[in-house]
Every structure is written in C-alpha cells, then in structure tokens.
Amino acid sequence: MRKPDQPAKNNPTKLRKGLWSPEEDDKLMNYMLANGQGCWSDVARNAGLQRCGKSCRLRWINYLRPDLKRGAFSPQEEDLIVHLHSILGNRWSQIAARLPGRTDNEIKNFWNSTIKKRLRNSSSSSSSPKSDSSEPQEPMGGFTSINDHDIMAMCMDSSSSSTSVQPVALCNQLSQLPQFENTCEVNGTSFASGYYHMPPCLAQVGFEGGFYGDDGIYQSGLLGGEGELLVPPLVSISSEDNTITNNNSGNYTNDNNNRNSNYINTITTTPTNNNNNKGDDMVGNYWGGENVRMGEWDLDDLMRDISLFPFLDFQVE
DNA sequence: AATACCTTCAACCGCCGGGAC
DNA sequence: AGTCCCGGCGGTTGAAGGTAT
Secondary structure (H helix, E strand, C coil), X not given: CCCCCCCCCCCCCCCCXXXXXXXXXXXXXXXXXXXXXXXXXXXXXXXXXXXXXXXXXXXXHHHHCCCCCCCCCCHHHHHHHHHHHHHHCCCHHHHHCCCCCCCHHHHHHHHHHHHHHHHHHHHHHCCCCCCCCXXXXXXXXXXXXXXXXXXXXXXXXXCCCCCCCCCCCCCCCHHHCCCEECCEEECCEEECCCEECCCHHHCCCCHHHEEECCCCCEEECCECHHHCECCCCCCEECCCCCCEECXXXXXXXXXCCHHHHHHHHHCEECCCCCCCCHHHHHHHCCCCCCCCEECCEEHHHHHHHHHCCCCCCCCCC
C-alpha cells in the first residue's frame, strides 16, 4: 500500500497517485452510478478526479465495482483457481472471468501469496520435484483434487472484470441449448453422466453465484437436482443500443457490499463501452460458433474440458 | 516492549493490441 | 502505412499489519 499523495495544490494539473481517499472513492462511485462507464480519461476528468483514467479504471474494477465479492476465498474457489491455473497459467483475467465477484488482481495476489506457498510446501513434502512455475501444471497436493462438484458449480463466466456496468450476462437462447448425456475424462478421472442444458462455463449466473428466479427473487446457487439448471431470468441486452436492463424487482441482497446493493437493482444504463467487452465475447460468441483463441490455444477447447464436469448442487458463498 | 521479519494486497508500471484518424 | 490514444493485462512494488523472537 502506498501513501496517498497530497493533492497537487501547486500544480492542479498534476495527477495524484497512491491510495485513494474516501472522497475520491465517492466521486468515482457517484459518477459511475450516474453515468456508467465511458472513456476512462473522461471519467477521471468529469468526475473531478485528479487521477489518470487508468487509475480510475483500476479502482473501479478492483474495489468499487458493486458486484465484487469480498472476504476470503472459499475452498471451492481455491480449488477452481488451482485447476484453472493448471490450464491457463498466469492468465489471471481469464481465471477471474470464471470466478464471479473476484478480480484478476485479487486472484493474482492470492496465488502469489497463499497458493504458491502452499504448493511449495506440499511439493517439498512430497516426492515430486518443485512446481512453482508459472507454467500450466497439474493440480497437486495441498488441495483436495478438483472435483466435478466444485468445477461445475463454479465454472461460471462472471461479469468480466473488464466490464464494469454489466451486472449479468447470460445466454439468451436457452430453448436452443443442447441436452446431452455427459461422460468425460479429465486428467485421468472419469466423471458421471447426466443431462445438462448448458455448457457450464458459459452459464453466466450473475452475482454471488446466484441469480434471479422467474419471480424476480434472487436465488443462490446454480442448480436444481439431477443436474437441472435453474435458469435465471434474462438480463436483456439490446443488440441495437447495448442497453442493459435488469428486470428484477429488487430482492437482491449483497451480503458483503451492501452500500452498493441498490445499484444492481436500479441501474439501467447505456454504456458507452467502446471496448465491447472482449472478455465476454467468449460467452457471447460461443453459440454463434465463433472460436475464441487465446494465444496458440483454442480456449473453447480448453474450457470445454472443464465444461464437461457434471453439475451438482452448490452454493458459492 | 521493542525489534525484525513475514504476509497481504492496493496500486503502479510497462507493454501490447485494437481502433480512430 | 504510420501515429496516437485508450483499455486491458501481467509483473512488480512497497506500505500496513501481523507474527516471531
């Protein structure tokens, strides 16, 4: 953490650095609530902040975003991080995209402190040589092996950390979703079969691992019994104007960030969002058959490995 | 109680890719 | 085609707080 810079009284054009003051947070929060995300340099200017746009973006994404989950990572989240890291390596934003409410920065920090250390300890106590590299690797000791339960429940493409004003995005073609009998083998482990309606890693399910039911009531968890996907009502995303409308009636409760909870329910914004949410393309384009590549990998294929884990009841804290 | 060491995590830095001009 | 600007990403830093001695 850094000391907050003193306001540049002598040179008002000088941009501040360091920790954000509560006043700055308020300014940014109020501006974002009123105007939504636009060009970040404009945000900084129009909100009256002597910060660079980048700094505003970072502050919003890593701290002020209403859908952020706070607190310690659950064991399930830990397992998922380890597993995803074994597939994706240090692609923190990709990993974060599958952990609703978590940021890439948070996951990166968590990895570099807690998990890395744990892996190091476990590897030193086992016969296998080190595995502290950033290269993709198999999950290893120190964690319960990732299981279908955890993966399937958690492999959700969250509102990407790159999209600040997009509470929920969800495949809106549920009627066209395939049902399939699912057997798969991942890392030498066979998993049970069942019928599912949606590739789970594509099932964006909103905040806190839950979503709004047909009655508009927020529900935790993803699934009903027997692998039946509980389908949240759609957030309508107009293709014409990108207007995002949350059509729930306000039963959402944010258990760890209540100061922002109303935001979710009231926002109907037309993001100027010029970046078009690259991270979300993976969701949006999936059914259109557009392959999304990441480096040399076919990310669809990679994530399909995960998506073949069966669903089970699960509730993200 | 004082000090040293360790851990956590917010924030910065530099690079890269994409879009606009 | 070249340049500039912006957003996004991963790596790194460093202060604060915690723990050990």
